[in-house]
Amino acid sequence: MDQLLSKAGSTLVTFAVRSGVQVASTYVIKSVSTLMDHVPEQQKKKLDRKRNQLESKVETVTYSIEVLRLMAAKGNSNLSYVLKLADYLKEDIDNFSKDIEILTADLKKKKISSELLKIIEKTIDDLVEKIDNIIPILNLVLTTYGTSTVNNFQDYVSPGRLLNSTVLVNQSNEEFVKHKSGQEINVGPEFSLTFYNIYYNHTAASNGEHQITWREKYARCKFQVVRVPNNEVEYCYKLKILEDFDDERYHEEDEKPERKSYDIRQISKLFFSASGRLLKLEDRSSPVLVLKTMKTTSEELDSETLNGAEEKPHDDGGVEWIAVGDYEMGTTESDSDDDDEEEDEHDEEKSFTEAKQEIEAKATDKAKPNNKIGNSSPLSLLEYLIRLCTLQANDQMPLLEVKDERLRLYLADENQMNKTPNKVASLNKKMESLKI
Structure with missing residues (x-):
């Protein structure tokens, strides 16, 4: 049925799937914000920079993964290697969130020390590095498939x-x-x-x-x-x-x-x-x-x-x-001649105003x-x-x-999605060689 309707040229929307990466990313941003609430103002400046960097990286990688999951939901099984990367990243983000929760609990109990500050910075830096490692691969996949179909939505909305x-x-x-x-x-x-x-x-x-x-x-x-x-x-x-x-x-x-x-x-x-x-x-x-x-x-x-x-x-x-x-x-x-004759008889008994009101009511x-x-x-x-x-x-x-x-x-509109099998095949070989 999916193929029948797609080939018929109808507008087809495959709703973006609920993504574990998206949920984890939203949570991690909230957890870092909670941690920052317990950091003294004079020590926030450097951490603020790192937090902003992490948030921008998380938003970028989350969007890229969502696009790829949407493509996979439409039947692009060639993306299985990339989706494994997304699963690994979700585990990293989950572990990061747990570490941040522990560090936040420590901040509630005692004053922040230079040693604890370094641990927080190192924890954020590690996650940023892991995200940086996956972004080039995601960009390569998106370039291979072409992202104009997602960005040019004004053409069909x-x-x-x-x-x-x-x-x-x-x-x-x-x-x-x-x-x-x-x-x-x-x-x-x-x-x-x-x-x-x-x-x-x-x-x-x-x-x-x-x-x-x-x-x-x-x-x-x-x-x-x-x-x-x-x-x-x-x-x-x-x-x-x-x-x-x-x-x-x-x-x-x-x-x-x-x-x-x-x-x-x-x-x-x-x-x-x-x-x-x-x-x-x-x-x-x-x-x-x-x-x-x-x-x-x-x-x-x-x-x-x-x-x-x-x-x-x-x-x-x-x-x-x-x-x-x-x-x-x-x-x-009721539009038949017999009905018309009956209506004529009734119309004789009605005033012009009553007939007009009835017509207006029917139209409404x-x-x-x-x-x-x-x-x-x-x-x-x-x-x-x-x-x-x-x-x-x-x-x-x-x-x-x-x-x-x-x-x-x-x-x-799913019908706008471009598929480039030759490029995908070569990309899969490259990812296999990288043991992704």
Whole structure:
């Protein structure tokens, strides 16, 4: 399915994975800052210089590794040697953090001595040296693969949609802080959509025919991105879907609307297609948003987020594909000649004002489900809300504090990624010779 959608020219986003290096790096910067709080002012100047140097090195190497992990997540298995280096670096950073914690505890108990100051400086210098050793290799790999696809994100990102969604996400952050009682906060508008899922035709597969068929699950549903309270992590989001029976379809009296919910961190890939025909939905010519979700529990996701565990590949049994499109009001039989005759009879009994009010009400009702943003589909706004909320959930920090480089990873279109097999092969040989 990934290859089918990619080749079709749809916009594909593979969300940057939760990285152990990123989590460890964030922690190490905080631990050094804590240590500095206990160093006397007259002895801070030299350490401040070393701390700033370490922070800049950590940010640089973290971003480079994130780009490479994103490439690896897209199927570049040739990067296994480089990712081993990242794992080693994470161990070094973890050990550094433990040493800094011990040194911080010593500073709380006694005054800083010249000997202790030298130990702190040496500890920082050692980590900086290890980072310096890995940076040339990372730069070589990034140059080999080409990084223009990450940096030139303005070529395929809508500034209007990005600005719109940023404002909505930031507003939800502020509102969530105000409500300390732990209530859920809606992010952006409620979308009126049609919901699709995949039907696996095992009979057709046994006959050698195409076994995957997209089908309409809910003709109409209410779709909402919601920030929910979570005792383990600060930023946690759900995609809540409620079937809407106001869909011009027949429903039994005792039938109840179905509900579905997804943790936003379950989404591993996002496709935006200009036409539903991509999914062989012949009756749909308007855009569809396709989500590849992992069948993972919220508890497992919390653990991954807190501990920086890497996302593991899932087979078809651990993946669920879903799709949504704008709900389109259909033409009903009420437009027939018989209905027109009945309407004429009723119109004779109505005043001009009453008829006008009824027409305006119907027009308003038809406009509401679409939630139009300017002249664009509301689906495009939903796409960007999901991108940005996923970023906050994975990185556990407010959107306005996220580095530009990290944001680019979540806005990057995978179809733009360049692959240069010959260069990669020669690079692998070089790394093998270095026993990396």
